Amino acid sequence: MDSNNKFINVKGTRDILPEEAVMWRRMEEIIRKNMENYNYKELRLPTFEYTELFRKSTGEDTELVQKQMYTFQDKGGRSLTLKPEGTPPVARMYLQYGLKNKSPLQKFYYIERMFRQEKPQKGRYREFSSYGAEAIGSASAETDAELIKSALDIMDELGIKGIELNINSIGCPKCRVEFIKQLKKFLEPKLDSLCEDCKQRFSTNPLRIMDCKVDKDKLTDAPVPLDYICDDCEMHFSMLKKYLDYLNVHYVVNRKLVRGLDYYTKTVFEFVHSKLGAQDEVGGGGRYDGLIKFMGGEDTPASGYAVGMDRMLLLMPEAPKHKGIDVFVVTLDKESDIIGWKLLSLLREGGFSADKDSLGRSMKAQFREADRQDATWTIIIGEEERERGVVQLKKMETGEQKEVPSDIESIKEEIKC
């Protein structure tokens, strides 16, 4: 409640009113259609998971786990967390149900609400929606390119222009050891001049220092992962670029791109758009070859991404109008109102969207309502019509009106075209 003692929505949550809901539905339909064209199967995730799942898989040292999770204890004393991202639950489901046994490559997508307790601002909410895609079982750069292309297809079909794709490779655990050694060597002499966060990261997660905005001037000459990646990773990255070229996908290699979650290996990428302000990332993802094994499964390569739907919505062109209803029934007296009420039900049964006044309003007001509802037809029933067993059928756009027998079949015949 606010201080005016009225109920309002919780900070960081959003109410979606009918006009905007039309946009959301369209977005969801386009996501589903495209992901299924790519043969990804829909998964529906629980709203909350054991806190351990995220602590372990997302990474103890990540910003997300340290300060953004909605964690609570249930009455059984379990520590639970509202899911802040989709990849760990998907990986858990993959393992829990032994899905590798169905086929060595499993491809999933989901459309879900996520929860992170951050200070809200443009494009950043505490409850937000994202869709994601995960391909578990393929080590090929072909799969990375396929994932990237699926996101671009969706944004394209939504009418979003001006998306930029950044890609990079952060190497595998093997080559990262050498890179981190070099990075630390470079940073050590400057350590005192770095910001507080970076001083902390130096020991916990030096990779993250690379995309620090405060210290970026001091880092222009810092080593980047690409300089140290092994032959295998190098090969993977050049294959990725080749596959993207095959698809005519335009990309920028951003050598400083790293991601905030611990499980990424090799390929990382993000989609950005300048219109979004500070939160310019529409979506991002990468390869996470170590995660499945780390979570107790067999050594299984995997790759995936997530896109912020709230942010996509900000980029979508103007809202298509809510479709109007087919028929609005106008009645002029009490007895006609009963007839109209029964007719209304028959129209709905017959597959037409239809409505009538239920507030006892004047005829003029009923017509105004019909207009507001953008009704294609109006059916008028009054004393005269009742006595003669007819109704007036008016086409709202032209104002033409004709008399039709009052049985439902005759009416349906007239309005179906």
Next chain:
RNA sequence: GUGAAUGUAGCUCAAGCGGUAAGAGCGCUGGACUGUGGCUCCAGAGGUUGGGGGUUCGAGUCCCCUCAUUCACCCCA
């Protein structure tokens, strides 16, 4: 978590240096047109100016606190 800006009708916004029932447009309701929507005209409803405290003869306006929103930092979708 830190910083800045902003809170006036359902929405978008007015209200000189503090000055005497807080206004407009849109929307809503009704009427002009007593059985026909949109256009036009007329009328009406709707506000403790986010909340609390203070200064003052007097506060929407100035000060303090608080809450909310927005944008940015940070981080990410």
